[in-house]
Amino acid sequence: MRPTDVMRGSPPAPEAQVTRANWRSFPAIRWGFTHTREVLPTAEIRRSSQPTPILNAPRELSKLDFAAPGGKSTTIEATLRETFGDALLVMHRGTLIHEWYGDGMSRTTPHLICSISKAIAGTLGGVLTARGLLDPEARVVRYVPELENSAYGGCTVRNLLDMAVAIKFEEDYEAPAGDVVRYRFSSGWDVPPPGVDPGHQRAYLTTLRGTGKPHGKVFHYVSPNTEVLGWVYERACGMPYQRILSEYLWQPMGAEEDGSLTLDSHGMGRIAGGLSFTARDLIRFGEMIRCRGVVQGRQVVPGWWIDDIRENGDPQAWADGDLAEFFPGARYRSKWFTIDPSRNAMTAIGIHGQHLYVDWDSDTVIVKLATQPKAMDVPIDKRWFAAFNAITAHVTPR
Incomplete structure (x- = not known):
């Protein structure tokens, strides 16, 4: 079955139905990622009453050719087609120069952004810090004392931001049982088998245990760290995360x-x-x-927080961490990746093919959304990094 056949008909055929049991599986994933509000309970992130205008000056980029890893020549158009692309937007010096959408997508279609959500949370931390609501160097239990006996009892907010918590948790998306499976039950993303209590996230977070090693030394990518960060924000601000995000970042x-x-x-x-x-x-x-951090002359996010993300991140913690074999020499700071420190660029990455790429050398921003069947596919990621390099080189005046 093709993704375009999913959820067709009134009602759709049983094999074409999208449910909580299959919404992240191919081919249901494309419909699931663009109709998440119809699959799971959600809270609204309110838009602005005065949207920031977007300037348009379209340029042809789909036929741009580049060398994929391994040396094979390809194009942006072919890469989108072959990697389950849903959207590709390119902004150069504040002007949208390329806007492409796949089947079922448009400029008003919401799309699940997976762990790009983490980079948004990391950016929001700068806003709260500048307002005096958050201390990144404080212990987590200053805000959430319920976590005293968990892995988070001795770590700081900064450790959460930089994925440097010494915690027993393996982020294995393909494992049929284990940490990620239990975590997804607690979040409501997956339906547990009969007899298994799904629990809920806050209760689940209190059960996580540490390794006994010092925090802050090793990069260890663990999604629950960001759930704890959101809990910290809620306690610091006295309101739910969706309202914090809307009022302090998304509306401004x-x-x-x-x-x-x-x-x-x-x-x-x-x-x-x-x-x-x-x-x-x-x-x-x-x-x-x-x-x-500036939007139409207004400072929304502190510039020094963004500078800190660009300039910092512990290279040794990365070298000793989970992803060094795939991206040697990279860094991680406040939920953002610097994949290639030789470039003045950073990226937010989400499973199943989500990328937000910001390149200061070429004044370019790229959004690429997808519904790849595999949660983590490093060869596809590397192909897209080569595509981003080709795009930034193409738009930069020689």
Whole structure:
């Protein structure tokens, strides 16, 4: 069955139905990622009453050719087709020069952005810090004392931001049982088998245990760290995460469409991966990052926080961590990746093919959304990094 056959008919045929049991599986995933509000309970992320305008000056980029890893010649158009692309937007010096959508997508279609949600949470931390609501160097239990006996009892907010918590948790998306499976039950993303209590996220987070090693030394990518970060924000601000995000970041940035956040059975958001936004609002966010937090002359995110993300991140922690074999020499800071430190660029990455790429050398921002069948596919990621390099080189005046 093709993705375009899913959820066709009234009602759709049983094999074409999208449910909580299959919504992230191919071919249901494309419909699931663009109709998340119809699959799971969600909270609204309110748009701005005065959206930031987007200037358009279209340029032909689909036929741009480049060398994929391994040396094979390909094009942007072929790469989108062959890697399950749903949207590709390119903004150069504040002007949208390329806007492409796949089947079932448009400029007003929300799309689940998976772990790009983490980079948004990391950016939001700068806003809260500048307002005096958050201390990144404080211990987590200053805000959430319920976590005293968990893995988070001795770590700081900064450890959460930088994925440097010494925790016993393996982020294996393909394992049929284990940490990620239990985590997804608690978030409401997956349906547990009969007799298994799904619980809820806050209760689940208190059960996680540490390794006994010092925090802050090794990069260890663990999605629940970002759920804890969201819990910290809620305690610091005295309001739910969706309202914090809307009032402190998404509305001031000038979002044009409402977004959403998936919720567990107790109303806690999936801060690490449950946000859905349009590609246009995501590129607004990326352009704000490129402009050091400024939108139409207003400082939305502190410029020094964005500078800190660009300039910092512990190279040794990365070298000793989970992903060094795939991206040697990279860095991670406040939920953003610097994949290639030789380039003045950083990226937010989500499973199943989500990318937000900000390149200061060429003044370019790129949003690429997809519904790849595999959660993590490093060869496809590397192909897209080569595509981003080709795009930035093409738009930069010689």
